[in-house]
Amino acid sequence: xxxxxxxxxxxxxxxxxxxxxxxxxxxxxxxxxxxxxxxxxxxxxxxxxxxxxxxxxxxxxxxxxxxxxxxxxxxxxxxxxxxxxxxxxxxxxxxxxxxxxxxxxxxxxxxxxxxxxxxxxxxxxxxxxxxxxxxxxxxxxxxxxxxxxxxxxxxxxxxxxxxxxxxxxxxxxxxxxxxxxxxxxxxxxxxxxxxxxxxxxxxxxxxxxxxxxxxxxxxxxxxxxxxxxxxxxxxxxxxxxxxxxxxxxxxxxxxxxxx
Amino acid sequence: xxxxxxxxxxxxxxxxxxxxxxxxxxxxxxxxxxxxxxxxxxxxxxxxxxxxxxxxxxxxxxxxxxxxxxxxxxxxxxxxxxxxxxxxxxxxxxxxxxxxxxxxxxxxxxxxxxxxxxxxxxxxxxxxxxxxxxxxxxxxxxxxxxxxxxxx
Numbered sequence: 274x275x276x277x278x279x280x281x282x283x284x285x286x287x288x289x290x291x292x293x294x295x296x297x298x299x300x301x302x303x304x305x306x307x308x309x310x311x312x313x314x315x316x317x318x319x320x321x322x323x324x325x326x327x328x329x330x331x332x333x334x335x336x337x338x339x340x341x342x343x344x345x346x347x348x349x350x351x352x353x354x355x356x357x358x359x360x361x362x363x364x365x366x367x368x369x370x371x372x373x374x375x376x377x378x379x380x381x382x383x384x385x386x387x388x389x390x391x392x393x394x395x396x397x398x399x400x401x402x403x404x405x406x407x408x409x410x411x412x413x414x415x416x417x418x419x420x421x422x423x424x425x426x427x428x429x430x431x432x433x434x435x436x437x438x439x440x441x442x443x444x445x446x447x448x449x450x451x452x453x454x455x456x457x458x459x460x461x462x463x464x465x466x467x468x469x470x471x472x473x474x475x476x477x478x479x480x481x482x483x484x485x486x487x488x489x490x491x492x493x494x495x496x497x498x499x500x501x502x503x504x505x506x507x508x509x510x511x512x513x514x515x516x517x518x519x520x521x522x523x524x525x526x527x528x529x530x531x532x
Numbered sequence: 533x534x535x536x537x538x539x540x541x542x543x544x545x546x547x548x549x550x551x552x553x554x555x556x557x558x559x560x561x562x563x564x565x566x567x568x569x570x571x572x573x574x575x576x577x578x579x580x581x582x583x584x585x586x587x588x589x590x591x592x593x594x595x596x597x598x599x600x601x602x603x604x605x606x607x608x609x610x611x612x613x614x615x616x617x618x619x620x621x622x623x624x625x626x627x628x629x630x631x632x633x634x635x636x637x638x639x640x641x642x643x644x645x646x647x648x649x650x651x652x653x654x655x656x657x658x659x660x661x662x663x664x665x666x667x668x669x670x671x672x673x674x675x676x677x678x679x680x681x682x683x684x
Contacts, residue, residue, distance in 0.1 A: 302580075316657065316658035316660070316668070319658060319660045319661060319662070319668075320658065320659065320660035322660075323660040323664050324660075326578075326580035326581075326582070326664055327578065327579055327580050327664065328580070329580050330576075330578065330579030330580020330581065331579050331580070333579075333580070334579060334609065401610070402609060404610075405609035405610035405612060406609055408610075408612035409579055409609075409612045409613070410579065412612075412614075412684055413578070413579060416659070416682075419659070420659060420660070
């Protein structure tokens with residue numbers, strides 16, 4: 274990696290859209306990796322680390338493609354380590370701290386239940402690279418959703434303590450779910466060209482799956498309708514900066530350092 | 533004399549060394565060029581499989597041992613790998629090694645046969661195992677835990 278400490282990216286609509294999905298995967302993968310060594314049981318240690326690995330693998334494929342699409346020679350590592358928070362385009366949901374296990378599971382459920390219909394739709398992308406990435410990502414997202422759904426039901430329909438924590442987590446993270454289905458005006462051209470799936474029509478499947486899981490988990494649907502927005506535009510919660518400070522420390526302090 | 537194709541096909545998976553990359557169905561093409569360089573195309577199993585970099589280095593080493601260099605390893609995204617691509621020989625090697633081979637893609641959800649005693653009454657211990665490609669089970673008959681290569 275050339276010894277630079279920050280990069281500017283020439284964002285065409287395609288590069289911007291690729292970075293947005295890559296950032297979702299990287300930031301969520303990093304959050305999940307924070308559980309390594311701290312998970313409640315060994316099986317969950319393995320599960321969360323494996324899911325983190327799937328997300329980071331997806332991020333690598335998308336960053337690599339973004340680098341080709343931009344044509345400025347930027348590598349996956351440079352996109353991950355040398356951009357500042359306002360250059361990240363991930364959803365606010367995925368940067369929210371892990372909290373307790375219930376909050377991590379609810380964040381996983383909310384995101385995976387979106388990722389499944391999104392990547393299913395992306396299999397029909399007119400962009401051959403994205404369609405190929407989608408085939409593999411859909412399989413992994415389906416597995417992630419099953420894991421999160423089973424845990425959410427177990428927590429909700431478990432003890433009074435786990436039920437209360439699961440409900441608290443749902444109520445806390447609920448305002449971060451609207452952003453997933455908001456059509457980004459910057460992506461209208463890509464959606465019209467069939468490169469990118471429009472997330473708005475995916476909301477119905479997501480809501481139905483959420484309602485069915487809530488019923489099985491004896492949990493309550495949040496009533497609020499106000500939703501956070503801004504992640505795709507680079508306006509983030511304070512949590513992203515702290516995450517990046519840790520994740521990017523080595524490349525910022527020792528530019529170009531390699532194994 | 534081992535051909536370039538045979539040498540590359542014999543490269544083992546670093547996480548399940550009983551399997552070669554050819555057994556796994558990961559190897560798509562080996563091309564030796566007129567200038568003695570080579571282009572090898574492989575497809576990754578899991579998106580984030582950390583073994584890919586080791587596999588690429590092992591392919592280059594296998595070809596270098598035959599005097600073929602430089603070898604470029606290309607990671608193709610399509611076709612997407614699936615457990616259906618594991619060869620019959622690969623499935624037999626997995627079972628012998630103690631890892632239950634993956635069930636067919638659209639199989640009914642029956643428990644896998646225990647690779648040790650053959651009983652078909654295993655219980656799932658964890659849907660995520662020691663590597664991205666495996667889940668962890670326990671045989672109710674012989675009580676031994678075993679890995680299952682996940683259907684993917």
